[in-house]
Amino acid sequence: MTELRILLATPHAGYEQRVRQAFGASLNGDLRRWDVDQGEVTADGLLQQLANTSPDVVAIGPDVPTEEALGLARQLEATRPEISVLLINEPTPELWQHALQAGVRDVITPDAVDADVRAAFERTMAVAARRRQNLVGEPDAHGRPGGIISVLSPKGGSGKTTVASNLAVGLAMAEPNQVALIDLDLQFGDVATALGLTPQHTLVDVVRAPGQLDGMALKSFLSAHPSDLWALCGPESPAEGEEVGADQAKRIVEALAGEFRHVVVDTGAGLDEHTLSAIESSTDLVLVCAMDVTSIRSLRKEIAALDQLGMTHQRRHLLINRADSKVGLDLRDVEASLDHPVDVAVSSSRAVPLSLNQGLPLIASDPRNPVARQFAELVERFAELPASVTGSRRRRRGER
Ligand SMILES: Nc1ncnc2c1ncn2[C@@H]1O[C@H](COP(=O)(O)OP(=O)(O)O)[C@@H](O)[C@H]1O
Ligand SMILES: [Mg+2]
Structure with missing residues (x-):
């Protein structure tokens, strides 16, 4: 397993820069961008990105269509519950409702200021840490955790x-x-x-x-x-x-x-x-x-x-x-x-x-x-x- 804290799914290098800027110098190799093309937002693509690594957070960027983003969140919820999902999208009440059902942990607007971006990522990472603690016990023969x-x-x-x-x-x-x-x-x-x-x-x-x-x-x-x-x-x-x-x-x-x-x-x-x-x-x-x-x-x-x-x-x-x-x-x-x-x-x-x-x-x-x-x-x-x-x-x- 390689160390990675954040996987950021977005075709926009600019948004990666924004997140890095919000964290100052402290991120380095802890963030990787999945340069996902709009047509390639599939569960398989995501799982491939996650092979051999288990980041705390998968953040889904503003350019990923909402339906696809929620689909990825649901997939993660079902298969990788130790990972928390952060959605970067306009947080309307309707989106919040769908996002919560899909297991998304937090939603922030793409225009959030640095301090809010960092706070949202840190909250989501803290949830991931708690969640890992809670996934007690070794997986059984079928790979299920207790x-x-x-x-x-x-x-x-x-x-x-x-x-x-x-x-x-x-x-x-x-x-x-x-x-x-x-x-x-x-x-x-x-x-x-x-x-x-x-x-x-x-x-x-x-x-x-x-x-x-x-x-x-x-x-x-x-x-x-x-x-x-x-x-x-x-x-x-x-x-x-x-x-x-x-x-x-x-x-x-x-x-x-x-x-x-x-x-x-x-x-x-x-x-x-x-x-x-x-x-x-x-x-x-x-x-x-x-x-x-x-x-x-x-x-x-x-x-x-x-x-x-x-x-x-x-x-x-x-x-x-x-x-x-x-x-x-x-x-x-x-x-x-x-x-x-x-x-x-x-x-x-x-x-x-x-x-x-x-x-x-x-x-x-x-x-x-x-x-x-x-x-x-x-x-x-x-x-x-x-x-x-x-x-x-x-x-x-x-x-x-
Ligand atoms: N599916 C069921 N069919 C018949 N009786 C049931 C069923 N589920 C619960 N009961 C009965 O209903 C009563 C209340 O159930 P209980 O489990 O004690 O509820 P709670 O713990 O929520 O207060 C008990 O007498 C129980 O045997
Ligand atoms: Mg009771």
Whole structure:
């Protein structure tokens, strides 16, 4: 790998000069220009430019047509999430919206003054550095990195704990003893119940423990689930939960990520400060939404809030729970309203609460159940499930 901090895609040598000037002498070989011809703006061209190098930032210059620029950003988001994208283009509200969806980190006008150009590049580089830190763990055999996955929803009862526990157990089926589930619903957390655990220790014991906790010490506070999943259960009462600070929660999540390939974070309703601190460290967000108008509206507001807070570098996965509810809405309405594709749709089934009552999430207790397979689709966004779980599903797909 060669060292490179910025790849600047533009046919204009003049704009390269502007960026260099904004940084003074400090850039030298850290910036390279991809002298891209308008007709050559293709994903392949970009990946070729990135062979053997991993810059912090790919900046897409003002002369690259917007559609193509957004296409490149989407490609990077999917294949090189450690790289942040800066778009140099007139930042209209409409462009911002499309840019955020394409995973662009920042947009600056081509006429920005030196100080603003430099500030935008530095912000984007800082995000890239954070993002690299968050892409914890070595890639698995399929080249997938591990990560921190926060499960969110503006509403209680929408299925966060159900989704988080099925996801965590599913990941543990794929990668035994490589997965931790942490309960950050400090008021009404019920991960322990969902997993049928009677924890010896909870999150409160971790923050009460003297001294700085390293990852190894943290492990002694976890509860083992028979599925080879490790859980850090929530406090017994909301009063105890108050002892856990948001910064502490963030440090604990990050320490877990040092020890496990995948950390799944179950959260309370909405965006409280603990949830926000977990999101900051997350690589992925699973947004859980029920199939009704108020849930969809609330989630739309939550997504807008995340955008406004600049929490845009996490991959977002939209999961509609009880997606088969007959309420006169279909998935296309949801997608249109949230301006995001539905990644996973989970049906309603009595088997879901029944399995949670037994402390074994459906994905493990009855992997062939159609709803378990829907949870498996979520798991497979992060890891390869063993054929024993997915085998029959793949065969059926093949038959079509
Ligand atoms: N797809 C589903 N089908 C049937 N029941 C479900 C489904 N998803 C969640 N539930 C039930 O709804 C209730 C609330 O779910 P839960 O995961 O605890 O929500 P949250 O954590 O968002 O408050 C639980 O009793 C759970 O078993
Ligand atoms: Mg819950």
